[in-house]
Amino acid sequence: MSDVALDRPSYLPAAVSDRGPTLVTGLGLILGFIAIWYLVDLRQASLFAIGGGLGAALYHGAFGFTGGWRRMVVEKRGRGMRAQMLMIGVTAIAMMPLLAAGDLGGQPLVGALAPVGVSVIVGATMFGFGMQLGGGCGSGTLFTVGGGSARMLVTLAFFIVGAVLGTAHLPFWLETPSFGVIDARVQFGLPVAIGLTIIALSLVAIVTAVIEKRAHGNLEPEPAPKRPGWSWLLYGPWPLVGAGLVLAILNIATLLVAGHPWSITYGFGLWGAKIADAVGIPVATWEFWTWPAQAQALNSSVLTDNTSVMDFGIILGAGLAAALAGKFAPKAKLPLGSLIAAAVGGILMGYGARLSFGCNIGALFSGIASGSLHGWLWFVCAFVGSFIGIWARPLFGLDGFAKK
Numbered sequence: 001m002s003d004v005a006l007d008r009p010s011y012l013p014a015a016v017s018d019r020g021p022t023l024v025t026g027l028g029l030i031l032g033f034i035a036i037w038y039l040v041d042l043r044q045a046s047l048f049a050i051g052g053g054l055g056a057a058l059y060h061g062a063f064g065f066t067g068g069w070r071r072m073v074v075e076k077r078g079r080g081m082r083a084q085m086l087m088i089g090v091t092a093i094a095m096m097p098l099l100a101a102g103d104l105g106g107q108p109l110v111g112a113l114a115p116v117g118v119s120v121i122v123g124a125t126m127f128g129f130g131m132q133l134g135g136g137c138g139s140g141t142l143f144t145v146g147g148g149s150a151r152m153l154v155t156l157a158f159f160i161v162g163a164v165l166g167t168a169h170l171p172f173w174l175e176t177p178s179f180g181v182i183d184a185r186v187q188f189g190l191p192v193a194i195g196l197t198i199i200a201l202s203l204v205a206i207v208t209a210v211i212e213k214r215a216h217g218n219l220e221p222e223p224a225p226k227r228p229g230w231s232w233l234l235y236g237p238w239p240l241v242g243a244g245l246v247l248a249i250l251n252i253a254t255l256l257v258a259g260h261p262w263s264i265t266y267g268f269g270l271w272g273a274k275i276a277d278a279v280g281i282p283v284a285t286w287e288f289w290t291w292p293a294q295a296q297a298l299n300s301s302v303l304t305d306n307t308s309v310m311d312f313g314i315i316l317g318a319g320l321a322a323a324l325a326g327k328f329a330p331k332a333k334l335p336l337g338s339l340i341a342a343a344v345g346g347i348l349m350g351y352g353a354r355l356s357f358g359c360n361i362g363a364l365f366s367g368i369a370s371g372s373l374h375g376w377l378w379f380v381c382a383f384v385g386s387f388i389g390i391w392a393r394p395l396f397g398l399d400g401f402a403k404k
Helices: 003-007 019-039 042-060 066-075 079-101 118-134 138-146 150-174 184-188 190-216 240-258 265-278 292-299 306-324 336-355 360-370 373-396
Strands: 115-117 178-181
Touching: 019 042, 019 306, 042 138, 042 240, 042 306, 066 079, 066 118, 066 373, 079 184, 079 190, 079 240, 079 360, 115 118, 115 373, 118 150, 118 336, 118 360, 118 373, 138 150, 138 306, 138 336, 138 360, 150 265, 150 336, 184 190, 190 360, 240 360, 265 292, 265 306, 265 336, 265 360, 336 373, 360 373
Parallel strands: none
Antiparallel strands: 115 178
């Protein structure tokens, strides 16, 4: 979740949906799909469409990690974290067998696997700290930008800067101590890996429930739909559990179409590198961008990059959801402290995501669902960083421990 999502006012009747933004974002999704199909291929256009669905689910569910973690720490309310654990668990049950098969219909399938080492510890801690200042995680930044948040545009801009800086320094961090990739499927076998993952996710959910019951005497229920009939599916809001299940299904669809699970932040580094290259900064000579896959991405259209087209889809999908809900309302006035926090948080998230091989989506969600131990290390370190970030928020005029 982001600050914007948490503070969003109640949804308005469908009659007051923002027609202009609805038309623009709706046409953007349709024309974008057609253009990518024509310029690249149907597979790439399908990933753009999946991104649109992810954006709508993220916005209508106000689903993210920043606000959910902060609510757990500050308010002792764990509904958001339990929805996250359920989402990851459902995805893992479907994703691990697919990855064990290795391919489906000739499409190779690879997981979000990464080394377990110092770079993850440092990067994930930085990311957790930064997301509490920036006001959103990787997915939260995109869906709130799509919803019209000017503050999150600042966060995104500096997220991109941090991601590019991360590519400059990643070769150094790859030389720091590491145990290499640890894949639970390889270490324990598929059934045990799935079982251990579900047990670990369940334990996290149980701990949040115990803390919440001790603090409040009850567990916060899912709010009932605020619209009659099934209209809430189109106009929102969605229950967190429902949004999480949609995100799980779409992550599995991403694996089947792209050949790898959902990720977000690689696109930010690529966009920034292309911009830097265009203004004369010699990023093409940096070691990271000389590696074959990265050099090809830098020299190709951004529309050929899976992560980028999905990110574009997320922004437009969230924008359409916000417009349908009558909540697309850009605000340009930003207090200086909030602006500084957005910039600092963005840089820390971008840099930290590159060092730790992803964000809350690519490293935590897709990593754990793939059976990669680095996803669990990322979770622990990012949560510690997030805790420190919550403490630091009041220094920038944002709510934290001092304001519940």
